[in-house]
Amino acid sequence: MKKRTLFSVFLTFVMFVTASISLFACSCGGSNKIVLKDPSEDENKSIKISLNCEGDVRASYEILIEEFNAVYDANVTASFTSDSDVYWQQLDSAISAKNAPDVFYCDPSSVRQFANKNGALPLDTYLQYEIDILDGKVSVNNDYPHIDYHDILSESIKYYTYNRETCTLGDGTIYAIPKDASGYAMGYNKNVINKAVLMGRWPENLLFPWQYTDSEGGVYDDYASAKASGKTVSQVCYTWQQFVSACQACQFTEASTGTKYYGTGLLDEWAMHSWIWTAGGDYISADGTTMTIKDEKFVQGLQEFVDLHLKYDACQPYEDSLSSSHYDKWKNGQVAFFSVGNWDIGAYDAIDSSILDYDVMPTPKKDADSEWYTYRGTLGFAVNKLTQSPTLATRLALWLSASGEVSNERIRYSSDSDLTDGIAKGAYNWLTKIKKVQLPNKTADLNTYLADDTLRPTNKQVYADIVLGSNGKVYPSARTYNDEWWEIFYGSIGKIWAGENAEPEMTVREYVEYINDSCQEALTKSIRAEQKDSKR
Amino acid sequence: METVKISNKIKNSGLRREENLFGYLFVLPAVIGILLFIAYPLFVSFIGMFLDWSKYDNSVFQAQWNNFENFKQVFGSAFGKYFWQSLYNTVFIMIGIPIGLVLSLVFAMLLNREMKGVYIYRVLFYLPVVSSLVAVCIMWQKLLAPDGVLNSLLGFFGIKGPAWLVEEATAKWSIIFLTVWKGLGSSILLYLAGLQGISKSYYEAAEVDGSGAFNTFIKITVPLLYPTTFYLVVTGVIGGMQCYVEPQLLYGSSRLDTKTVVGYIFGKFGDDYLGEASVISWFLAIIIFTITAIQFIYNGRREKR
Structure with a gap:
């Protein structure tokens, strides 16, 4: 009896204490002021990141990581791989062996695999925590900077948002922070075009790529005068026919030097999509389940791209590119029109303008009524699901993606540097302004970049149009769970090409008929694999 | 006891x-x-x-x-034909094995003679073996380019050379040229060792019997070099069936007309179809085992005779 009474008293006491604590916690919540210990302080500060880059990109990340270490009292070790194939193979093996670095690359295709196969950490909680600190909902006892992922281009974030239940990309949980957003614009070399004009080869009535027009028929000779007009202007965008004429005009051998100039030089792997998309075709249906390569619009687009190379004498032949690539010839000033990726701006800026006086324009569109489209790329930073430092690793991903200038007394640059000690420059400055290897990831930074006339190219708006979604489309295989269908489609595409001595084995129509069933079977198989893996 | x-x-x-x-x-x-x-x-x-x-x-x-x-996926589906194509590509590239054997025997015979600078020639022939395969592949890309050395030479004789690396008909031959050239040095070395192991008394006896040079070569040199040839054929077939690096470096992984069986396995692994990769791996292993077993059985019977 006595025992029972004692037990009842004890139970009442426990209930009273529990209720009191709960009420106290609720009242704290009401005042929006929870003082918490920042989880990153308990985490292991030594984390690893694996990157696939070289040259200026690597140099930028090395400095950014040093800055991160100083700003967040961290000890990040980076490993760099320059060979892309090796990087992805090693990463794949490391994830399957549960030995991956804390932060690693992913792309829109691999993020689905990493999410389903428990390689990538769902980041929503950690991203929200950063926002809560910024909003003052959570107070922490340190001065670490925090980044709101909403400031990052939502058009890029969507490629790393994945719903495992519905197997849908662009919806659900965030599994990675965009490392970059990129795209191929059509670059042109003014020097070659001017030579064609001097030789009288440039077609009459064909506007120059650097000209702008307004809706009232006004034509402006450059970006500055177009901007000064105060009207809504748009840059010249050639139709297929105009592009062929322009390229043909620029394909000649200079008599005085014997130098061969080419209208264009395009790699099918990256450039043919523009022709297919602007014709209204696509590789797979909008719901991602059916191959649509037999569609007449697809065939028309790809056939025009093939004809550009084989029929019109407007292009450096593919087989020539094996001895000196299109890229080398472009940098050598011998190509009039070339796919210019924004990551190469720094490299092109370093070339003397007497050789390469370049700028960019939209890729050609089918006709006046069509829209232009081009390749839009993106990579992301994923955090290892097994990391012991999820808060710190998420902050590292955010820092490398979207950091700006941060004052921190621990920042010390080397003595021969002209940088200011005590100020971390951050991702935008290093990657976009100084090294010129990528577009900004934050919306505000993108606007600053577009307004900055000191940065080339002049028509940066083309890149904005690509990455903000209206004119850029991701690589065909990035829309599917794996790329087996693409390997089959692209693996035999040589059948529609031909060397100088041989006719193509197949027309485009014959090729798509020949390849469609195999691609469809591989696509269906990948859908089955995704559905199975999503239930892991 | x-x-x-x-x-x-x-x-x-x-x-x-x-x-x-x-x-x-x-x-x-x-x-x-x-x-x-x-x-x-x-x-x-x-x-x-x-x-x-x-x-x-x-x-x-x-x-x-x-x-x-x-x-079913490997052998019977709509894209099973790409597996058979990869097997065909692999076997086609193995044409390089007999070509390499003949050439290395010829060069070994030449290098076995006492002549001035023979050691320099031996080193020169062995150089490709110790060279980096990556560097070798880049060099061959330049050699076989449309305006490369090979086509320039052909052009000298009024022949317009093909785009070796582009056209389907010549792409596999380009791999064969490379593998033969790269492997010649080690085959020559083994044949040289074999040739130097043949007692001169056989040749002297043949000369006394009035045998001609060709007859001596067919009746004495070739049979006595059989163990070396057998070794080279066996290792060549095993290596040839597993050919991967050369096509990968010359053409990358995307072209199906030059993709070998091992490249195909690698692709299946990349796409995370490990079951299919296992099927192809076992199929390849059984082929290699069968061919090697036949060679050993034939060799055993020959030795009994």
Whole structure:
């Protein structure tokens, strides 16, 4: 009896204490002021990141990581791989062996695999925590900077948002922070075009790529005068026919030097999509389940791209590119029109303008009524699901993606540097302004970049149009769970090409008929694999 | 009787048991290595042929049984033809084996003669063997380019050379040229060793009997070099069936007309179809084993004769 009474008293006491604590916690919540210990302080500060880059990109990340270490009292070790194939193979093996670095690359295709196969950490909680600190909902006892992922281009974030239940990309949980957003614009070399004009080869009535027009028929000779007009202007965008004429005009051998100039030089792997998309075709249906390569619009687009190379004498032949690539010839000033990726701006800026006086324009569109489209790329930073430092690793991903200038007394640059000690420059400055290897990831930074006339190219708006979604489309295989269908489609595409001595084995129509069933079977198989893996 | 007793005593003595124990301990690392790195992977890949298996599974035993689906996918589906094409490509590239054997024998005969600077020639022929394969492939890309050295030479004789690396008809031949050239040095070296091991008395006897040079070559040199040839054919076939690096470096992984069986396995692994990769791996292993076994049986019969 006595025992029972004692037990009842004890139970009442426990209930009273529990209720009191709960009420106290609720009242704290009401005042929006929870003082918490920042989880990153308990985490292991030594984390690893694996990157696939070289040259200026690597140099930028090395400095950014040093800055991160100083700003967040961290000890990040980076490993760099320059060979892309090796990087992805090693990463794949490391994830399957549960030995991956804390932060690693992913792309829109691999993020689905990493999410389903428990390689990538769902980041929503950690991203929200950063926002809560910024909003003052959570107070922490340190001065670490925090980044709101909403400031990052939502058009890029969507490629790393994945719903495992519905197997849908662009919806659900965030599994990675965009490392970059990129795209191929059509670059042109003014020097070659001017030579064609001097030789009288440039077609009459064909506007120059650097000209702008307004809706009232006004034509402006450059970006500055177009901007000064105060009207809504748009840059010249050639139709297929105009592009062929322009390229043909620029394909000649200079008599005085014997130098061969080419209208264009395009790699099918990256450039043919523009022709297919602007014709209204696509590789797979909008719901991602059916191959649509037999569609007449697809065939028309790809056939025009093939004809550009084989029929019109407007292009450096593919087989020539094996001895000196299109890229080398472009940098050598011998190509009039070339796919210019924004990551190469720094490299092109370093070339003397007497050789390469370049700028960019939209890729050609089918006709006046069509829209232009081009390749839009993106990579992301994923955090290892097994990391012991999820808060710190998420902050590292955010820092490398979207950091700006941060004052921190621990920042010390080397003595021969002209940088200011005590100020971390951050991702935008290093990657976009100084090294010129990528577009900004934050919306505000993108606007600053577009307004900055000191940065080339002049028509940066083309890149904005690509990455903000209206004119850029991701690589065909990035829309599917794996790329087996693409390997089959692209693996035999040589059948529609031909060397100088041989006719193509197949027309485009014959090729798509020949390849469609195999691609469809591989696509269906990948859908089955995704559905199975999503239930892991 | 006494001897047998002593022998049994030694056999059962502590000394012998200790000796045996040490013996087993010495071979243990090798046995563990074989079990871990050969027997276990063989077992897992064999089981994997019948499983819907992902590389992200914690263990192969987590994977679901899917009967013969992997076999159907590899051999019977709409894109099964790409597997057969990769097998055809692999066998086609192996044409380089007899070409390489003939050439290396010819060069070995030439280098076996006493002439000025023979050692320099031997070093020159062996240089490709010790050269980096990556560097070699880049060099061959330049050689076989439309305006490369080979086509320039052909152009000198009024022949317009093809785009070797582009056209389907010549792409595989380009790999054959490269592999033959790269492997010539080591074959020459082995043939040279074989030639120098043939006693001169055979040739002297043949000369006394009035045998001509060609007859001597066919009747004496070729048969006595048979062990070397046998070794080169066996290792050549095993290596040829596993050809991967050269096409990969010359053409990348995307072209199906130059993709070999190992490249195809690699692609399946990349796409996370491990069951299918296991089927192809076992199929390849059985082919190699069968060809090698036939060669050994033929060799055994020949030696008995």
